[in-house]
Amino acid sequence: MLEAAGRENPRMDAELLLEKVTGMNKIQRMTEGQTILDEKAAEEYAAFLDERAKGRPLQYILGEWEFMGLPFSVGEGVLIPRADTEILVETILETGEKESLRRGLDIGTGTGCIPICLEKLGHMDMTAVDISPKALAFARENNEKNQTHVDFVESDLFTALPDSLFPLDFIVSNPPYIPAADCEELMTEVRDFEPRNALDGGKDGLDFYRKIVAEAPARLRDGGWLFFEIGYDQREALFALMEEAGFVSVACRQDLAGLDRVVFGQKKEEPHV
Known part of the structure; x- marks a missing residue:
C-alpha cells in the first residue's frame, strides 16, 4: 500500500507503524511475527497506513523520533x-x-x-x-x-x-x-x-x-x-x-x-x- 502510494521507505514505515500499534520492539516483532492483531489494533494500523499513504510524515504519526x-x-x-x-x-x-x-x-x-x-x-x-x-x-x-x-x-x-x-x-x-x-x-x-x-x-x-x-x-x-x-x-x-x-x-x-x-x-x- 505504501509502495503504491510512492512513499520512500515503505517497508520501514510499515514496520515502525506496526510496532507502534502492538507495543512490540523490533526483536519482538521478528520473533512473534505470527501474532494475530485484534480488531481494534487492526483498525488502528489500517488508519495509520492510510495517513502515511496520503503523505503525513511517519514521525508525526509515531509522535516521537530519535x-x-x-x-x-x-x-x-x-x-x-x-x-x-x-x-x-x-x-x-x-x-x-x-x-x-x-x-x-x-x-x-x-x-x-x-x-x-x-x-x-x-x-x-x-x-x-x-x-x-x-x-x-x-x-x-x-x-x-x-x-x-x-x-x-x-x-x-x-x-x-x-x-x-x-x-x-x-x-x-x-x-x-x-x-x-x-x-x-x-x-x-x-x-x-x-x-x-x-x-x-x-x-x-x-x-x-x-x-x-x-x-x-x-x-x-x-x-x-x-x-x-x-x-x-x-x-x-x-x-x-x-x-x-x-x-x-x-x-x-x-x-x-x-x-x-x-x-x-x-x-x-x-x-x-
Whole structure:
C-alpha cells in the first residue's frame, strides 16, 4: 500500500507503524511475527497506513523520533529532527572540548533537539528561542522527557532576551534556509505538513543568516563562536557573510552524503590595551 502510494521507505514505515500499534520492539516483532492483531489494533494500523499513504510524515504519526540517541516528541507545527542536524551538534561538541564552550544560545529551536543534546551530551548551559508557541510546547515537553534544564524563551531572534544573558560562548542556529520559490518543489510530506515558517528562508534562502550574522557579534564574547546548518549550495554565501562581519577561522563540515552542511566561525579577539 505504501509502495503504491510512492512513499520512500515503505517497508520501514510499515514496520515502525506496526510496532507502534502492538507495543512490540523490533526483536519482538521478528520473533512473534505470527501474532494475530485484534480488531481494534487492526483498525488502528489500517488508519495509520492510510495517513502515511496520503503523505503525513511517519514521525508525526509515531509522535516521537530519535535524534543523537535521545527521544523527541514531534507533531504538526514543529520541524522534524533530521540526521543532517546531528553533524551540527557533533561540530559544536567537538569545538566545545577544545574551546571551553559552556554557555550557548540556540535560535529557532523547534523541538529543542539541539540545545537538549548539547546540555545532555556536552554539559552545556543552554538557552533557546523560537517565535512559535506550538514549537516551544514541544521543546518544553522534550526538556522534561530528557530530564534537561534548557531555558526556552518565546522570542523573535534576540528581541525578548535580557542583556544579562550576554556575552555568550557560542550561538547556534538551524534557520529556515530554503529559497521561497523552492518550497513548492519539496516532497509532499514536507511541503504540505511541516511548518512553512521553519522552511522558507526568503527569496534567496539567506534572510535569517543575514539577521543573525549582523546581530551575533555584539552578543558573543571575544573568541566566541557562531554555528549554522546550511543548504548544500550556501557555503560560499555564508563564508562571505561571516567574514564580512569580522568572523575568522570560518570553516565548513560536510554531511554523510558529502554535501556542505555546517558553517562555523569565531569572533575575532580584540587586542587588549
